[in-house]
Amino acid sequence: MSRRFLFVLGSARLDGNTELLAREAAAQLPGDVEQQWIRLAEHPLPDFVDLRHDSNHVRAPSDTETGLLLDATLAATDIVIASPLYWYSVSGLTKRYLDYWSGWLRTPGLDFKATLAGRTLWGVAAHADREPSVADPLVGTLNNSAAYMGMRFGGVLLGNGSAPGDVRKDTEALARAKTFFAQEAPLARFPHEVAAG
Numbered sequence: 001m002s003r004r005f006l007f008v009l010g011s012a013r014l015d016g017n018t019e020l021l022a023r024e025a026a027a028q029l030p031g032d033v034e035q036q037w038i039r040l041a042e043h044p045l046p047d048f049v050d051l052r053h054d055s056n057h058v059r060a061p062s063d064t065e066t067g068l069l070l071d072a073t074l075a076a077t078d079i080v081i082a083s084p085l086y087w088y089s090v091s092g093l094t095k096r097y098l099d100y101w102s103g104w105l106r107t108p109g110l111d112f113k114a115t116l117a118g119r120t121l122w123g124v125a126a127h128a129d130r131e132p133s134v135a136d137p138l139v140g141t142l143n144n145s146a147a148y149m150g151m152r153f154g155g156v157l158l159g160n161g162s163a164p165g166d167v168r169k170d171t172e173a174l175a176r177a178k179t180f181f182a183q184e185a186p187l188a189r190f191p192h193e194v195a196a197g
């Protein structure tokens with residue numbers, strides 16, 4: 001299967017540091033890799049309603065924002081969660097998109113988990129704090145979500161910046177972006193599985 005990257009942009013502003021860093025990394029992808037970019041702020045998902053245990057729970061039609069994101073997610077071999085660090089985790093827009101995964105897991109006829117298993121989750125995140133380890137909760141959220149889904153996890157490309165464009169000054173992040181998507185992405189494991197050996 002040829003590779004198809006879906007970039008899910010979760011910033012609450014346009015042209016921010018996270019998107020800039022994600023585009024730096026994406027610029028290194030081979031030309032035959034398809035790329036789809038979706039700004040969640042431009043495709044607002046309605047409030048997530050937990051219908052997982054409702055028997056008449058149906059797939060969102062493709063002409064809705066939810067259907068667009070669902071179709072894009074199912075079609076991607078690689079899903080890149082590009083979220084700024086908000087309160088040490090993913091942004092609200094990003095979290096809402098991930099909450100929808102819980103609905104899709106239970107939507108009859110989708111086979112959401114089987115479809116995503118073996119595919120790869122990546123993260124890109126800008127943060128204002130000088131210390132990258134403050135983003136550990138975001139990294140843990142994405143790692144554990146990938147482990148739960150049986151996905152591969154390529155890690156999170158972090159970059160420092162507060163105002164839009166600041167991340168251009170983080171030369172180490174820009175250097176990491178050059179090889180980020182070329183890294184091995186092993187099957188994700190929960191921390192307790194790693195500890196158990």
Ligand SMILES: Cc1cc2nc3c(=O)[nH]c(=O)nc-3n(C[C@H](O)[C@H](O)[C@H](O)COP(=O)(O)O)c2cc1C
Pocket residue numbers: 011012013015016017018019083084085086087088089126127128129130134160161162163164
């Ligand atoms: C609601 C909100 C919460 C934030 N929380 C954090 C945080 O917990 N830690 C941090 O280092 N930066 C935090 N920041 C700063 C952003 O991560 C930083 O400005 C980043 O560059 C924004 O990325 P963007 O330009 O892609 O939107 C926060 C910003 C906002 C708006």
